[in-house]
Each structure stands twice: as structure tokens, then as C-alpha cells.
Amino acid sequence: MTTPPTDATGNSRRAFLKTAGLGAAAAGATTLAAPAVHAQSTIRWRLQTYAGPALAEHVIKPSIDAFNKVAGDQMQIELYFADQLVPTGELFRAMQRGTIDAVQSDDDSIAAPVDVSVFGGYFPFATRYSLDVPVLFNEYGLREIWEEAYGEVEGVTWLSAGAWDPCxxxxxxxxxxxxxxxxxxxxxxxxxxxxxxxxxxxxxxxxxxxxxxxxxxxxxxxxxxxxxxxxxxxxxxxxxxxxxxxxxxxAWCGSYFANSERWEELPDNLKTLFRLCMDSSHYYRQHWYWGGEAKLRVxxxxxxxxxxxxxxxxxxxxxxxxxxxxxxxxxxxxxxxxxxxxxxxxxxxxxxxxxxxx
Incomplete structure (x- = not known):
């Protein structure tokens, strides 16, 4: 058994907590009935994707299921499909207002009020292959430009871009x-x-x-x-x-976005987990689309x-x-x-x- 840590006087911290508990009990027996950690409620988000149910099964649902499994009681994300809560063209404003907490779509379709929104979705001949999108964002500077553009907009944080299928x-x-x-x-x-x-x-x-x-x-x-x-x-x-x-x-260029206030409220471990799940979604689409496009043509x-x-x-x-x-x-x-x-x-x-x- 591990010896309880002690303070300078040799009294164990466990003994101190017991003594503190007795004092609290004298003041009111119910104050220690539920530790504070259990009083914290589960964080809940509503996320709407551009995709209908059949497509969402591939482009986002596996990653959200994984997030919910790992986050457990700390956070749960409710996934909604195309136009289920808000029409796609109104998603950006709804996210700003906090009607929904996060979005998976392209900048173009959700009418994002930034000049770079024109490059979301299918900007003609910008890419030849799906791998071009992450290379452009991570190796050629588009990530920094998107962060700059959305940094000028109140209430919405751009999080990550990835590739989908060709047009x-x-x-x-x-x-x-x-x-x-x-x-x-x-x-x-x-x-x-x-x-x-x-x-x-x-x-x-x-x-x-x-x-x-x-x-x-x-x-x-x-x-x-x-x-x-x-x-x-x-x-x-x-x-x-x-x-x-x-x-x-x-390749279609799509992104993840979140209401800025809700995003900043998340503890770092949940931000990291969400980023990992976005990357998981990006990776899944790379091989699902690349393989599917060739297989179904043949x-x-x-x-x-x-x-x-x-x-x-x-x-x-x-x-x-x-x-x-x-x-x-x-x-x-x-x-x-x-x-x-x-x-x-x-x-x-x-x-x-x-x-x-x-």
C-alpha cells in the first residue's frame, strides 16, 4: 500500500481531509454528500453536417461515434444531417447565434461571410487529386489564410479543412x-x-x-x-x-467550424480529441473516395x-x-x-x- 503524502508536520493529507469533513459535518451534514466532480454536467453539442443520412455514415458519423465513446460523460455530440435543424445556407448564421454548436460543410454552401468562401466546395480545377487539399492547407499556407479570414468574423472558429470526392x-x-x-x-x-x-x-x-x-x-x-x-x-x-x-x-474542399464561445469553453483534452477525430474523418474519406471512384467506374x-x-x-x-x-x-x-x-x-x-x- 502507498503511504499517504504528508505535510511538514507529518500529518497525512488523508487525515486532514477527514478532520475537515468532521468540521463540515458540524456546519451542515449535507455539504459533502456529492463530490464536485460529479456535480459537473456533461457538455453537449449539436453538430450539423451538409450530408444526408446515407452519406453521413461515411463522411462524419464514425468519427463522431468515436469522439462520444472516448469523451464519455465529459462530452457528447449530437449529430444532425443536411437541413435537419437549419437549412444548409443558413448554417453559418445559426452557428454564430449558438443555435447549433458546430458544422461540417464547405464555406461556399453555408454562405460564410469571408472572401475565401469562394474556394470552399469545388473551385474549378484547383485540385487534381484529393491529396492536393491537405497539402495546400498544411504545406502551402492555406491554413494560415483561413485562420486569418475567420479571425475577422465574430462568433465562429474555423477548425480544419479536408478533401472529399471530385466533381x-x-x-x-x-x-x-x-x-x-x-x-x-x-x-x-x-x-x-x-x-x-x-x-x-x-x-x-x-x-x-x-x-x-x-x-x-x-x-x-x-x-x-x-x-x-x-x-x-x-x-x-x-x-x-x-x-x-x-x-x-x-476534390471537394470542406471544413469543420464551431461556435467560438463553445469552442473556447472546452478543456484542452476535448479540443485535442475533437481535432484527432477530424483528422480521422479526413483520413477515412481519402481512401473511401479514392477506392470507390475507381471501383465503381469499373x-x-x-x-x-x-x-x-x-x-x-x-x-x-x-x-x-x-x-x-x-x-x-x-x-x-x-x-x-x-x-x-x-x-x-x-x-x-x-x-x-x-x-x-x-
Whole structure:
């Protein structure tokens, strides 16, 4: 048995506590009935993701389940799906007000009031592969720029960015040339839609859960919101017939955000645990999407693959470079981001295979 620690007079601290307890009992027998540690209530957060239930099973739920298991009585996070508590476009304001405590989404979709929000989601041709996103944030300085931008906004803390799947068209009718894009009504992200409209695409905004029915009723001609993995996972492959192998971005860029006051209230161990779980989510998506995109192109039986010839698709990529320059002109900070993207693009090009081909 370990000897109880003693003070300078040789009296054990345990004996001191017993004596203190007797004194307290004389004053009021109920004061020591429940130690303070048990009086502390469990911290509870409400976190809403951009994803519907089937997709959330992969992109966030495993990491939140792990957090809750480890945090135990100290903290629990309640996970809500797309538009379940708040419409996606209102998530940022709801988080500022404290209606919800945290969000997983892209800056673009939640209408984050920062100039860099345009780079969230699918910024055209910013990435070729999913690994480009964490490299840009952690090795090329985007993390510091995002922290700077959100540091100017009251009430919301940006926490971490990661990569999701590439942006492809899944459509009812085949796309085999740029002409086939004209008049195409598609569900897509704000900035992606802004860019694709240059080729005659008509962006349509709907609640996520209404997309499948909108395709069935003819309100939508297709979807430019994901890669083939999500098309199969969420049921969109059941209502569309074709998948265009050309994409306008190699990876969606999404982030985690939290109400600043609630984030700062967390003890350091829970902040660390949450960061570890974000990293776990980022890692899971890297292999789930990368493997799924290839496997379903080869083995998937629901969608027929189509391709716009590379020489014709080059027009889209060239137009994207003009779009970049337009965005760079919006602010000093967007100019810095665009320059980083250009520098990165050049490094990857010079590095050659497997970083870039052609």
C-alpha cells in the first residue's frame, strides 16, 4: 500500500481531509454528500453536417461515434444531417447565434461571410487529386489564410479543412460534348454553378433531400455535386443514367467550424480529441473516395460512362484560369490564394508523374 503524502508536520493529507469533513459535518451534514466532480454536467453539442443520412455514415458519423465513446460523460455530440435543424445556407448564421454548436460543410454552401468562401466546395480545377487539399492547407499556407479570414468574423472558429470526392456530372441524358451542357439544369454548389453557367449550365438550388425526386420529376436534368461514389451511396445512380468522366475539380474542399464561445469553453483534452477525430474523418474519406471512384467506374452497373474529348474539355480548363484571375481581383486575400494555387499547379506540373500527367 502507498503511504499517504504528508505535510511538514507529518500529518497525512488523508487525515486532514477527514478532520475537515468532521468540521463540515458540524456546519451542515449535507455539504459533502456529492463530490464536485460529479456535480459537473456533461457538455453537449449539436453538430450539423451538409450530408444526408446515407452519406453521413461515411463522411462524419464514425468519427463522431468515436469522439462520444472516448469523451464519455465529459462530452457528447449530437449529430444532425443536411437541413435537419437549419437549412444548409443558413448554417453559418445559426452557428454564430449558438443555435447549433458546430458544422461540417464547405464555406461556399453555408454562405460564410469571408472572401475565401469562394474556394470552399469545388473551385474549378484547383485540385487534381484529393491529396492536393491537405497539402495546400498544411504545406502551402492555406491554413494560415483561413485562420486569418475567420479571425475577422465574430462568433465562429474555423477548425480544419479536408478533401472529399471530385466533381462530375451524373445525368439522365448523355454528355459527350460541351454543347450537351447547354440548358442542363443541375444541382450543384454555388461557385461551381457560377463557373459552369459559362457553358450554358443552369444551376438549381434545392434542399439536399429533394434532389432525387427532382430528377425523377424532370425538375433536374442531372447533378454536378459529387463523384460516382456518392452517386451510388445516396441513390442518385438509381435515377440517372450517365456519368461524365471529365471533372471540374479533383476534390471537394470542406471544413469543420464551431461556435467560438463553445469552442473556447472546452478543456484542452476535448479540443485535442475533437481535432484527432477530424483528422480521422479526413483520413477515412481519402481512401473511401479514392477506392470507390475507381471501383465503381469499373464494376458499377448503374451508370454508363461518357467522356468529352480532351481537346474540347481543354476549353473548360482554359476558362477556369480566367475565372481564377477574376476571383483574384476581388480582394488582396483571394489574390494570395490564387497565387498559391498557381504556384502549386506549376510545382506539380514540373514534378511530372505521378503528381501530374501530360
Amino acid at each position: 462530375h456530372f451524373a445525368t439522365v441524358n448523355p454528355i459527350r460534348s460541351l454543347d450537351d451542357l447547354k440548358g442542363l439544369r443541375v444541382f450543384t454548389f454555388p461557385t461551381a454553378g457560377r463557373f459552369l453557367s459559362r457553358f450554358g449550365v443552369v444551376p438549381v438550388t434545392l434542399p439536399w433531400e429533394d434532389v432525387e425526386v427532382a430528377v425523377q420529376t424532370g425538375e433536374l436534368d442531372g447533378i454536378a455535386w459529387s463523384g460516382i461514389t456518392e452517386d451510388y451511396t445516396v441513390g442518385w445512380a438509381d435515377v440517372t443514367n450517365y456519368f461524365l468522366t471529365n471533372n471540374i475539380s479533383g 464494376m458499377g452497373e448503374k451508370l454508363e460512362l461518357t467522356t468529352i474529348p480532351e481537346s474540347e474539355w481543354q476549353q473548360v480548363e482554359d476558362e477556369a484560369m480566367k475565372f481564377w484571375d477574376e476571383i483574384a481581383a476581388e480582394s488582396d486575400r483571394t489574390a494570395r490564394v490564387v497565387q498559391i494555387l498557381k504556384d502549386y499547379r506549376e510545382v506539380m506540373r514540373k514534378a511530372g508523374p505521378p503528381y501530374r500527367y501530360g
